Amino acid sequence: MRVVKLVAILVLLMFGPPAIARDIISSDIYPASYPTVRATAYMGDLIRQRSGGRLILSNLGAGDQDTENYTLAQLRNGTLDMARIDLNTLNSTVPDTIVLTLPYLFRSTKHERNILDGPIGEEILASLESTGVIGLCFYDGGAKSTYGTKPIRSPADLSGVKYRTQPSSSWEGMLRAFGAQPVPMPQSRVAAAMRTGVVEAADGSWSSFVAMQHHLVAKSFSLTEHARPPSVLLFSRLVWETLSPEDRTIVRTSARESVAFYRQLWDESEASARRTAEAAGVLTVSDIDYEGFAAALVPFHAAAVPTARLAAMIERIKAEAVP
Incomplete structure (x- = not known):
């Protein structure tokens, strides 16, 4: 017995105590x-x-309590370690995030991914730290389109429509320009609100449309493709500061490497979700007045950003060459 104890002591001295897992x-x-x-x-x-x-x-x-504003507050006070949230949620507190959520800014998925992977994406991730979170990476969310109780083909079709928006989103002012009535609401409550008439329209990708089961309530999905706001993977700054430099590197590197995996899943998900929605009877509306929407919304680019620096960032995005 004494020999066993001696061996155990020698192992501890040589290799140290066993590492404690951290959740x-x-x-x-x-x-x-x-x-x-x-x-x-x-x-x-x-x-x-x-x-x-x-x-x-x-x-x-996922739970009803986990609205994205609530989740963001948990990250900031350190009661939650990490979360994936829509970038729109940060529009009111981090002006840099508004740029990536502007309508008709990105010309394609390729264009958006080039920007997110490049210097502008890095600048916007870095801007988040001052608000109590660490930006790890972006998950691009595809083109957002309008769905609801009736087809939307032109800006005029939005007049008087009760349109759900993400709380704190810059999209509210643009909807008012069309005569629509913005209704700030967590995404998890849209289906019930649409059933009761509290909202008549909302926006999202094919994937979110089906994942949240809104395709069981909405009658049409209008391919307005008006914006491509990404989501962002965030880490609590308070928790981040308790990690060793080595562990921070592990977390950040692993997050960046998850992006390619995510994009493959996303592209497959969009195609599958569209098939699911159409099989459920959702009408896909493709005869959209894109020029009319763009003409009405692009002027908001200058009005939506508060500084010359962000206006210059918009121009850098527009000038990005896409192979």
Whole structure:
């Protein structure tokens, strides 16, 4: 027995005590099958492997309480470690984020991904730190289109329409310009609100449209493709500062490497979700007056950003060459 104890003591002296695993709790409003949730799970696998099991990422299940403003507050006070949220949620507190949410700014998915992966994307991620969060990476969310109780083909069709918007989004002012009535509301409540007539329209991608089961309520999906706001993976700054430099590198690198995995999932999800919605009887409206929408919305670019620096950033985005 004394020999066994002696061996145990020698092992501790040589290798130190066993590492204690640390949980990283992440949140998302979408279900486990959604591309953003699957991508963060993939990121968790990378983190666990690279940390030798010291860091374990766990995803909270989506719940009604987990509106994105509530989640953002949890990140800032350190009661939540990590979360994926829509960038629109940060518009009122981080002016730089407005740029990526502007209507008809990106010409294509390729254009958007080039920007998010380049210097402008890095600048906007860095701007988040002053608000109590660390920006790890972007998950581009595809083109947002309008869906609801009636087809929307032109700006005039939005007159008087009760249109759900993300709380704190810059989209509200633009809707008012069309004569629509913005209704700030968490995405998780849209289906019930549409059933009762509290809202008549909302916007989103094919994937979010089906994941939130809005395709069971909305009668039409109008391909306005008016904006391509990405979501962003955030880490609590308070928690981040408790991590070692090595662990910060592991988390940040794993997040960046999850982006390619996410994009493959996303592209597959968009095609599948469209098939699901149309099979459920949703009318796809493609005869859209894109020129009319762009003419009405592009002038908001200058009005939406508060500084010359951000106006210059918009011009840099427009000037980006896309192969």
